[in-house]
Amino acid sequence: MCTVCGCESEHSHHDDQFVHHHHHHGTDDHIHFGTNHAGASVAGFNDDQLISIEKNILDKNQSYADFNRSFFQENELLTVNLLSSPGAGKTSLLVKTIESLRDSLSIYVIEGDQQTDNDAKRIRSTGVQAVQINTGKGCHLDAHMVGHAMENFRFESGGLLMIENVGNLVCPASFDLGESHKVVILSVTEGEDKPIKYPDMFAASDLMVVSKTDLLPYLRFDVNQAIEYARRVNPDLGVIQLSVESGKGMDQWNQWILNGARSKTLPSVQESLTAG
């Protein structure tokens, strides 16, 4: 079966063929939307015309993402797309990470929020370059925005680019930015069933960070249940539990980033966690 369009016939889909991949009424046709009006082929008349396209709706985003990805690879940048609901602690984790790793790595940050450059200011105060993207009414960053943000950095080869996406557990899951890893943060002040309530985000991520674990004694949050739910939607998901406040678990997180940044070919999250 063709995995591009799901039809049974044997054929290939190369990019340069997409445009000419038309299927008109011949014996090899594999797309059948309604039937042709019988025998009404008269000069000066055409029947309704079916133009076969077979393209992903997010093709344009994908091509920007591919461009970003090759830029990141050429410049040996580990790129982490941080995702969570608002208030899960993305910016706090970023600031702490920068404080721990800025002597070992060049770090760059792209901040995504609907409004204000508060987060970028907070990051710049740590001494690293940060670019703020305001999405206005938009609910997610896309690869095109990230490409433009990259124009504002003075990159040196090698290092870490952290992209803090708009706080939203739904929409950013669909948009590839060209990143090396999507990391979803789940704070223990949220419900442990978030992974099954908002499964797409957890399914799209490589790593789940369970944050604010210093608050666990005061809450009825079942960490193991949260991890079980998350692995139900993504059996390959790596997990790191940490608290920015107490510092517990930060070593494992920092090590995961260092392993990723130092490896020319990026390790999978599982390999990296084992190595760390």
Next chain:
Amino acid sequence: MHELALARSLIELVEEYAHENNAVRVKQVNLRLGEMSAMTRALHFCFDAVANGTVCEGAKLSIEQVPLTVFCSFCNQTKQPMGRYSFRCDDCGMPTPKVVTGKEMQLVSIELPATQPCSQYGPENEHRQTA
């Protein structure tokens, strides 16, 4: 909310192909959406609004839904998962992270209206009626 962004991307893509085929109007847009894209209703909801003033204005949106299937490496077969977001093989219960179908968000084809008859070719209208 990102269905709005998707609807815009979709319409941009349709416009590109409509323009290539010298069409000023598109009659129908045929999509293929996987079960995991979870977009069907949301896209229907905002398509008309985004389509206003474009070649897609008034176009019908036809969506073919693709069921979710996963590959079970223990059974060595494509299977249904236990649930929509429960990635375990329905038969052996082992984890099945590899999605085979169900993530599709594809523009399959567009249908353009029949070109208008050109009066200088006279009798075609009659042919059309009797055909």
